[in-house]
Amino acid sequence: MSDPKWQPRIVAFFCNWCTYTAADLAGVSRFKYASNVRVIRLMCSGRVDPQFILDALAEGADGVLIGGCHLGDCHYSEGNYKTVRRFQMLQRLLHDMGIEEQRVRLEWISASEGERVKTVINDMVEQVRALGPLNLPQHRAEWDRETAHPAETALPAEAAGGVQLAGQRAQPEVAHA
């Protein structure tokens, strides 16, 4: 049913001290991993506001990967404990909102574990591929088609794949790899 050319898009939040450095190591070690991941570097996995994760999903990501230092190794000593606590509740929230738990993943990857960056990313891309697209922007456009009004169809409703509503951000460009 889904487009055969469809590729999962995954937003990754990597901590500066461990997982991002590990991704660098994966690079210099010439490990090949799936190109479906867009990495965003943050100083700590504890900086990952749950709003970032919801925003990524709401704006069209099919999955979100969070990478931090192993528990006990946090550069700021407690940051990743905050992450793991938030993550558990966020998973319950996402489940209740109909989003499969495999779409949001938390992994501890230390600076020396370049190979693990590769295996985690490849594994997650396959998991999300099996789930199919999440496609929340398109869902929203479909939901809102029921409010389309003849007097207001001056809006390029069909062209944009749905009605663009006030107070809602423009749909992001969809650029598949």
Add this chain to the structure above:
Amino acid sequence: MPDKPKIGFYWCASCGGCEEAVVDFAEDILGVIQAVDIVFWPVAMDFKKKDVEAMPDKSIAATLLNGAIRTSEQEEMARMLRRKSQYLIAYGACAQLGGIPSLANQFPREQLLRYVYEEAPTVVNEAKTRPQTASRNNGYDMTLPEFRNVVRTLDQVVDVDFYIPGCPPTPKITKAAIGALLEGKLPPKGSVLAPDVALCEQCPRKANKPADLSFTQFKRPHQTVIDPNLCMLAQGIVCMGPATRAGCEAACPGGNMPCTGCFGPTSRVQDQGAKILSSLCANLAAREEKEIRGVLAGIPDPVGTFYRYGLGKSMLRRKANMPVETAKNTP
């Protein structure tokens, strides 16, 4: 005689509490009536839709519309009042954020209709009759509005100028908003007409809020005797105060109940639920996964707790895997 500015009130998917908030002006309503003409207020005055339709566009200075948008009729009224009003103001949590009605965005329409008309314990409906958008009775054509799949905020249907938050808004912030309107001292379009700080700023318990919170257990209000002076969070009670806009002067904490978040987020927060989740969960004392899970089990319904008034305006808006059903209640 110069005309007084015209004001309208309207309600959509709401409980009537926002109307009650206007009535709660008590004798001050007389001052309002001296300054303005109320031209439309179905709950209290006998004006009809056709009276508003007959008015020129933009002839109402401001319409305060409360309630979420759930039916085709509410969409139509919102569009008409938008046309007729210079300022359209989303009044109360439902119009601003979706409110309690938007918690229905967790369920498909068919499930809601089936429950309400067939399965609810108080319902006897052997013929499984459902409301029809069009029917014929005694030679008359009858119509009912279409029940939409999604509960929406007012600004997801029409352009909104200002927001007055609350479930319901307090008479004080309502009066301040009407005063600002009459004096032409309005903030930029799109503003929420309430202070842009967290509720903790107005909370009488602020002095007793510990600098370091560390939750070992979450308790619901009926499970404990609440200390009337100590910060709710320090007592392990989920209080939405840190993620909620001030303006109510901490009415609930003042009444020994935790804030449930009806004023919505401040301007710096996009998703109130995500923000309180972040704040509460980060401050757990537990470090082991199993222990963390146990403490978090004290919040049995995260969506209903963190998005009690704001699911319609949240980043996710609606359960992701919900269908959009076409009108099955049409014959």
